[in-house]
Amino acid sequence: PDDIFKSPTEYCKPCPPNADCPRNTTREGIIVLRGYWRASSSSSVLTKCGTFGGDDDAGLKRCVGGTSSGTDGSGYCAPGLHGPECQLCRGNQYLVDGEECVDCPAQGRKLLDPLLLGLGFCVAVGVAAYLYKKRSWR
Numbered sequence: 001p002d003d004i005f006k007s008p009t010e011y012c013k014p015c016p017p018n019a020d021c022p023r024n025t026t027r028e029g030i031i032v033l034r035g036y037w038r039a040s041s042s043s044s045v046l047t048k049c050g051t052f053g054g055d056d057d058a059g060l061k062r063c064v065g066g067t068s069s070g071t072d073g074s075g076y077c078a079p080g081l082h083g084p085e086c087q088l089c090r091g092n093q094y095l096v097d098g099e100e101c102v103d104c105p106a107q108g109r110k111l112l113d114p115l116l117l118g119l120g121f122c123v124a125v126g127v128a129a130y131l132y133k134k135r136s137w138r
Contacts (some may be wrong), residue, residue, distance in 0.1 A: 014054020016044045035086050037076045040070040049085040061099040062086040075107040 003011070015021035020031040030043040036046045046122070049059030061078060063086045068075035077086035080101045089101035096102050 011070070013044070014055050016046055016119045018046050031069060032063075032076050034065040035060040035063050036065060037073055037086070039070065041074045047085060049087075052085075052087055052095065052098035059085070064102075078098030 004063075015025070016030065018033050020033060021074075022031070025031075027044055028081055030038075030041075030044065032038055032046060035049055037049055037062050038080045049063035051058040062081055065076055066080050070076070072082065073084070074082035074086075074092075077083075080090050082088050082090060087095060087098075089095055092104045093101040094104055
């Protein structure tokens, strides 16, 4: 299009903050710096990755940057992470300290702990009642 030569500032935009744009970079070729994320290669809006309960470097560890957006921006995320600001874990995992994905506990374990606690309480009450009934204890 001849318009690009008549009005280059309409077509040529400055490199967004927190990105690297080598000469003749298109929006798709913007290099997102570590600690930042964008939703897709068609976006020039970069978002700083927050700490989400982790230390000051948590966002740097989750959001690795780069040129490939992948699916929904997951290409800018460390392995195992995806979503906005790389704050979602894949599969049956959850984010700990803002930077690490760990496996969720098994469903059986969630039910077993309260059951064992209740059973222990019942045993303790039974032992206390038995001892109270003994005359030698009083």
